[in-house]
Amino acid sequence: MNNxxxxxxxxxxxxxNQVIMAQRLSELCGHGPALExxxxxxxxxxxxxxxxxxxxxYAGKLDGRDEDQLAFLRDVHEFRNVLLVEQPNHDFAHVIVxxxxxxxxxxxxxxxLCQSKDEDLAAIATKALMEVKYHRxxxxxWMLRLGDGTAISRQxxxxxxxxxxSYPGEFFEMTGGEEILAKAGIAADVASMKPTxxxxxxxxxxxxxxxxxxxxxxxxxxxxxxxxxxxGHILAEMQFLQRAYPGQTW
Amino acid sequence: MKGKVYKIxxxxxxPEIPVLTLEDLGVxxxxxxxxxxxxxxxxxxxxxxxxxxDVMEEEIRLALFVAGFxxxxxxxxxxxxxxxxxxxxxxxxxxxxxxIAPPVEGQAKTAxxxxxxxxxxxxxxxxxxxxxxxxxxxxxxLFQCQSCREPFDYFKCHA
Numbered sequence: 001m002n003n004x005x006x007x008x009x010x011x012x013x014x015x016x017n018q019v020i021m022a023q024r025l026s027e028l029c030g031h032g033p034a035l036e037x038x039x040x041x042x043x044x045x046x047x048x049x050x051x052x053x054x055x056x057x058y059a060g061k062l063d064g065r066d067e068d069q070l071a072f073l074r075d076v077h078e079f080r081n082v083l084l085v086e087q088p089n090h091d092f093a094h095v096i097v098x099x100x101x102x103x104x105x106x107x108x109x110x111x112x113l114c115q116s117k118d119e120d121l122a123a124i125a126t127k128a129l130m131e132v133k134y135h136r137x138x139x140x141x142w143m144l145r146l147g148d149g150t151a152i153s154r155q156x157x158x159x160x161x162x163x164x165x166s167y168p169g170e171f172f173e174m175t176g177g178e179e180i181l182a183k184a185g186i187a188a189d190v191a192s193m194k195p196t197x198x199x200x201x202x203x204x205x206x207x208x209x210x211x212x213x214x215x216x217x218x219x220x221x222x223x224x225x226x227x228x229x230x231x232g233h234i235l236a237e238m239q240f241l242q243r244a245y246p247g248q249t250w
Numbered sequence: 251m252k253g254k255v256y257k258i259x260x261x262x263x264x265p266e267i268p269v270l271t272l273e274d275l276g277v278x279x280x281x282x283x284x285x286x287x288x289x290x291x292x293x294x295x296x297x298x299x300x301x302x303x304d305v306m307e308e309e310i311r312l313a314l315f316v317a318g319f320x321x322x323x324x325x326x327x328x329x330x331x332x333x334x335x336x337x338x339x340x341x342x343x344x345x346x347x348x349x350i351a352p353p354v355e356g357q358a359k360t361a362x363x364x365x366x367x368x369x370x371x372x373x374x375x376x377x378x379x380x381x382x383x384x385x386x387x388x389x390x391x392l393f394q395c396q397s398c399r400e401p402f403d404y405f406k407c408h409a
Contacts, residue, residue, distance in 0.1 A: 036392070040384035047388060050299025054328065123329030127298055130331065130408050131388075137362065138383055 006177035008062040009080065010187050011121070012070070013178075013223055014109075015055035016081035019071055020231070021102060022048035023238050024089060033092050040138055041095070047131040054124045061120075072242035076225075076232050083222040084167035086231045093146060093156035097164050100139035104200050105171045105193070107132050112188035121186065140204055147208025154209060161205070162213045169218025171197070178223075251283045258313050259291065265305040266387055269348040272306065276336030279327045288321040289314060294332040297388040297408070333409045346371045351393065351404040359407045363391055368404050370395035380404075 001009070025045035032038025056067035063070075084102055089095050110132055113125035146153040172194040174182065181187035205212050221227065241248055259281070260273035272278055272293070279292040291310055295303045307324050314322050334353040337345075342352040351371045353359070358366045363380050370378050375397035382392040383406075390403045 036382035036384070039386075040382060043384040043388050046299035046301075047297060048299070050295075050297060054298055119329070123331070127295075127328050127331040130333075131298065134383060134406070 001177055004062055006181055007118070007186065008059055009175070009177055010181055011055055011059040011062065013080035015052045015059060015070070016079045017085055017102075017106070018048040018055065019052035020079070020081045020234060021085040022046075022052060023234055024085060024087075025095075025099075027089055028095065037092075044099075044135050044138065047128075047135065051124070051128045051131070054127070058120050058124065068242070072239045076227055076235060078225060079222075079227065079231060079235075080225060081222055081231075082167070082170050083219050083228055084164065084170070086222075086228060086234060087164065087167065088230055090163075091156060091160070093153070093160040094163065096139055096142045096146060097157065097160040099135070100143050100204065101164060101168045101201065103132060103136040103139050104197055104204075105168065107136050108193045108197055109171075109188050109190060112190075112193065115185075116188070117185040143204050143208045143210075147205070147210040157208065158210050161210055165213040165215075166217060166219045168197070168201075169216065170220050170222060173220060173223065175223055252281055254317075255281045255283060255289055255291070255314070258317050259310060262306070262309050262313050264302060265309065266300075266302040266389075267345070267348070267350065269344045270341050272310070274338045274341030274344065276338060276341075277306070277332060285321070287319050288323075289319045290323045290325065292325045292327045294327050294330075296332050300388055302387075334405065334407050335409060337405075345405060349402055350390070351402060353405050353407045359409055363406070368393055370398060370400065371402055372400050373398040378402075 022045045025041050025048070028038065029042045029045070030038065032041055052071070053067055056070045059070060060066050084098060087094070087098055107129070110125040110129040113121050114129060116122045116125065143157070147157045148154070172190050174189075174191050178187050178190075182189040202212055256273075256278070259278050260271055262272045264270040264272065264275055275296065277293050277296060279294050281292070282290040284290060291314070293306065293310070303326075310324060311322050337352065345352045349371050351368045354366050354368060363383050367376050368378050369376050373395060375395055377396040378393050379396060380391060381394050381401065385392040385403050389406055389408065391406050392401060393404045394401045
């Protein structure tokens with residue numbers, strides 16, 4: 001793979017993380033547990049779509065396709081998002097735990113990318129970080145409120161944490177191209193972020209009266225295009241219009 | 251000529267908060283008049299996902315077209331990133347008049363939303379509380395005044 005192809009793959013990975021997380025959250029529009037949470041989750045989804053657009057536009061400059069082609073006309077195996085973001089909403093506890101685990105990572109990742117030698121990536125990251133700060137506060141506050149809430153809410157949060165704990169390990173795996181780009185100061189060195197991420201998450205989990213699940217085996221594959229069965233269903237809905245009516249706009 | 255274009259752009263309104271102009275928002279980065287009928291405008295988006303950005307571009311296009319420009323190029327510049335510090339003083343005053351509390355300034359900018367004191371845009375009381383960190387648009391949070399009991403929008407710090 002040449003440098004341009006590596007960078008394209010990397011930017012796509014960043015964009016796919018945001019767009020698939022956003023698509024999952026958008027399912028809750030009109031279905032949030034209370035009006036404020038409905039609005040908050042929809043707002044977060046909108047921010048992530050905005051970030052995905054900037055990243056797709058940049059990826060498109062390297063590849064020649066436009067943002068819509070990249071979002072709507074790629075199949076499952078071409079998506080590079082981490083597996084966590086495609087996991088189903090299930091219940092509000094799963095939504096919050098998934099969001100929190102992702103937000104802590106997204107924050108660190110963008111923070112590192114602000115220093116990228118690639119000017120476009122640094123500019124996008126600087127912008128996105130301002131928004132992710134608010135996302136992380138929202139999901140962290142709900143971790144505390146529900147974890148430290150009633151016996152039922154705590155149990156649901158612990159169950160969600162147990163269910164999802166095998167996914168974040170993938171955040172810190174680097175593909176071959178990513179390692180080369182990180183050495184060149186372009187990509188973020190995600191492997192080095194794991195201790196900080198784990199310390200932040202452990203602190204929150206502890207404050208929320210929850211327990212970090214045992215074992216450190218993790219799911220893997222998303223960054224290489226090997227996905228869980230859920231992504232196909234997400235894309236079927238997200239890409240329907242462009243698949244059924246190619247080139248349609250409004 | 252450049253001044254004329256700035257003047258036209260200054261009158262274009264934010265589609266979401268129509269008391270503010272694009273000048274008040276601080277989103278206009280640069281203007282290049284290339285010919286009598288050709289102009290390039292550089293703008294900075296506020297929030298990445300803000301749907302108003304696309305509408306703003308359309309309105310800029312329309313205003314310049316009416317003023318006689320037939321070739322209009324609008325470029326988005328994302329660095330340096332837009333911040334609420336770029337809201338003009340006049341814009342801040344207009345927001346209060348409109349019932350939206352402008353972003354807090356100084357040290358409080360980096361504080362958590364729960365910890366800042368946002369004066370009520372209606373009665374001026376400092377006794378207000380946050381109801382929701384996310385409000386009617388991406389850029390706002392929802393607050394309520396404890397004195398006059400009126401709920402109000404707060405324009406969040408983006409920095």
